[in-house]
Amino acid sequence: MNQIAVDFGGTNVKIGYVREGRIVAFGSIPAHSALGLLPRMKEVERVIRELGRNGSIPLEACGGIGIALPGVVDTKARKLLAIHEKYADAYGFPFEEWAAEAFSLPLVMENDARAALIGETSWGSARGERDAVLVIFGTGIGTAAMIDGKVLRGKHGQAGILGGHFSVASRGPVCNCGNTGCVEELASHRTLLVRAREEEGFSSSPLAALPDWGYAELIRSWREGDPFAKKFVERLTEYWSAGIVNLIHAYDPETVIVSGGLMKSADVLLPLLRDAVMDKVWKAWGSVRFTVAADPESSVLLGLARLSEDAVTNRGMKEDERI
Template identity: 30%
Template sequence: MADQWIVGVDLGGTTTKLAFISMDGEIIHKWEIPTDNSNEGQNITKNIANTIDEKLEELSFLKGKLIGIGMGAPGPVDYENGVILNVVNLGWNDNFPLKASLEKATSLPAAIENDANCAALGEMWKGAGNGAKDLVCVTLGTGVGGGVIANGNIVQGINGAAGEIGHITSIPDGGAACNCGKTGCLETVASATGIVRLAMVELKKDELTGELSRKLRENGKITAKDVFDSARNGDALAIRALDEVSFHLGFALANIANTLNPEKIVLGGGVSKAGAILIESVKEKFGKFAFTPVRESTKLALATLGNDAGVIGAAWLIKNKLNK
């Protein structure tokens, strides 16, 4: 079994990342395909099966090399039954039997989990978690996702919606609308889009001087990266926006840590590429709101696997199944 591979799949709204992964979590080969969500998502698992067969042929390996397929999918997942509960952007109806569909298309044993949970499992297995069995992973991207691992197992909750850290209410009154239908979610202030929105609020108040306002004038828009770059260069307005983002993130993470006391909280996703300026600012706010024993025992760290976390965590689902 040692020389067999697991297929790890990270299913996104626009692209699907795939990888052949060894039993000890090393990526042998990775690639991606567009996600075809037309026709109520009926082509998604079929396309995955086809691309796996094509890749095996290209690499001159037989299907017997593969021991199973793990997948991270956006939205709440009923892990036991392999059902995805609701996905806004993939065309599937509620309660889509994704595990059964994937097994039928690929003729491989499958395991399905929420994508942020898979990223958390990936970081636990091969990344910043470094074997920590109590871990919270927060992915800061276009939205904010989360995965909670307690004693080595993903916390799924009664219907697979545990760990939705992005939907903790940060601004109870007058917060911005979130895609989930609520207002004031952490996602509205700590995602890439939330950071830009906060910076734009500051820019509207300001005299439009400084680096960030110059970038806005020159490009007609700003990005989250622009906010961090400008803050790094001492732009007062960008620093104010960063401070607000860090406050909300540090406050939410401290409350999560006060509840769970994890060994590590790992920040991943595109926004985490800001690096030290983000994590140091968040650590400062976290320290202010965390219960003393928690502050002393829970470490904040940046994710190390980048875009590979999802496929590695998805492969871990199969490895874990085999070990049971």
């Protein structure tokens, strides 16, 4: 059975047909997330139909649709509860009615990091893992946690997903969430330029001459021997590792899955990150395993497909028996 999955990212909306843990048709459109969600829904609908036609996958051969958003999602009511800046008009949008009217298919909804964790533990780099946390270093920092095979959602839908807003410096800068010293405010792609300008020696770095830059340029500059980039990466690693230590202390995983654009440089960054975490973490029981998502672009879609599949087979099953 095919499942249709839609991942509303900050930069792109990714759309896929998934069958047995494999993406069999894929499309992507620019998100223009600042303009909101409503203008994109017609386009999403068009791409879903087009992909189905091109891949000869009729809607009758699909079990359901899954939608992921970078915010707090009520998975039972299939509604968005909270989101920062992007897709602000998605509040109150009747996603379930949309899926029923446009495609006559049932809908599942999930936070994007949680969907990625389900994707990675179902079919990805942590397949079969039942106790895991996931950290996505994207524009912001997304997280999710699974304990004993069950992904954590919590009473208000926010369990596990606010790891980017763990404070690692109580007198640090104020974050867009209102908290101070969040990992995301100190060390995410979103704030990289602001934080770099506060660091000593930035003006003499080749990065200072660039109009705009991100993780990729920072790592390149470091590889090319820029002393500022080296020092700045060390500083960022302190914050990233503090965030991961907090996740480990909170959720007791066996595996930490690291994902997102930053992990394109996993060859140099993962050892740094792992050493910094292992230096500080509580490890009386042993050592947590680190793994990098093999294909970060697809993990959300795979997770949504798994949820959609389970929703089809689990109808009538008790809530606490589900993922």
